[in-house]
Amino acid sequence: MVKLLIIIVFIISAFAFWKVFCKIKINQAFKSKYFAKLNAVKVSVTKASAHTSPEIVEVVDEYEQQLFDDVATIFLESKTHDMAKTNAVNIQENILSKMPIQTQTSLRNLDLEEWSVYWGFYHQSLEYYVGRYGVFITHVDRDGLEHQYTYRIQD
Structure with missing residues (x-):
């Protein structure tokens, strides 16, 4: 044994x-x-x-540009429409943790309870904007093409 x-x-x-x-x-x-x-x-x-x-x-390595585009595409396809300002930091950190290291981000508080989260990687960008009329997500990919998702609040 x-x-x-x-x-x-x-x-x-x-x-x-x-x-x-x-x-x-x-x-x-x-x-x-x-x-x-x-x-x-x-x-x-x-x-x-x-x-x-x-x-x-x-x-800039191509795989980093591809990573940014892939994360942004997944975020667009998830059709997130969280309008709570308290969740802004969570959204920002969740997406930033998946992005390339060189990605810059900012969280902006605007007038009339509007806010946005912006991620930028050289010439690529992703913005999650929450306004009075809904949620707007805009992504500019590495080829300069703009992709959008809109969730409008019905009055």
Whole structure:
């Protein structure tokens, strides 16, 4: 019985060691691939800046733009129409936690009990506006196309 328990513990520890080893190898491969791309982009940016005027060039990964658009599309499709000002911070934090790190956000309190939450990522934006007449959600994607959702209050 003791031998069986020792064999089971040995198998479990070997499996755990194998999983940790694979995770380390995958992480190293990802880092080397990511840093190789990053170095290539930096080299091309420095070459371009040497031949052109001294403009600031910001490198934005495509997956971050896609992530922003995907989160905004899911938010639009959810057709949220929460008008309570007390839930504004929750909405802001919930969406911001899913967005890329560089995303800027602001919560604005306007006149007549109106408020809005704005998320911006370079040239992309998402706004959740609550007014007297309803909820309006506007998203400008990475291609510059505007998508809207409107929930109007019937008087």
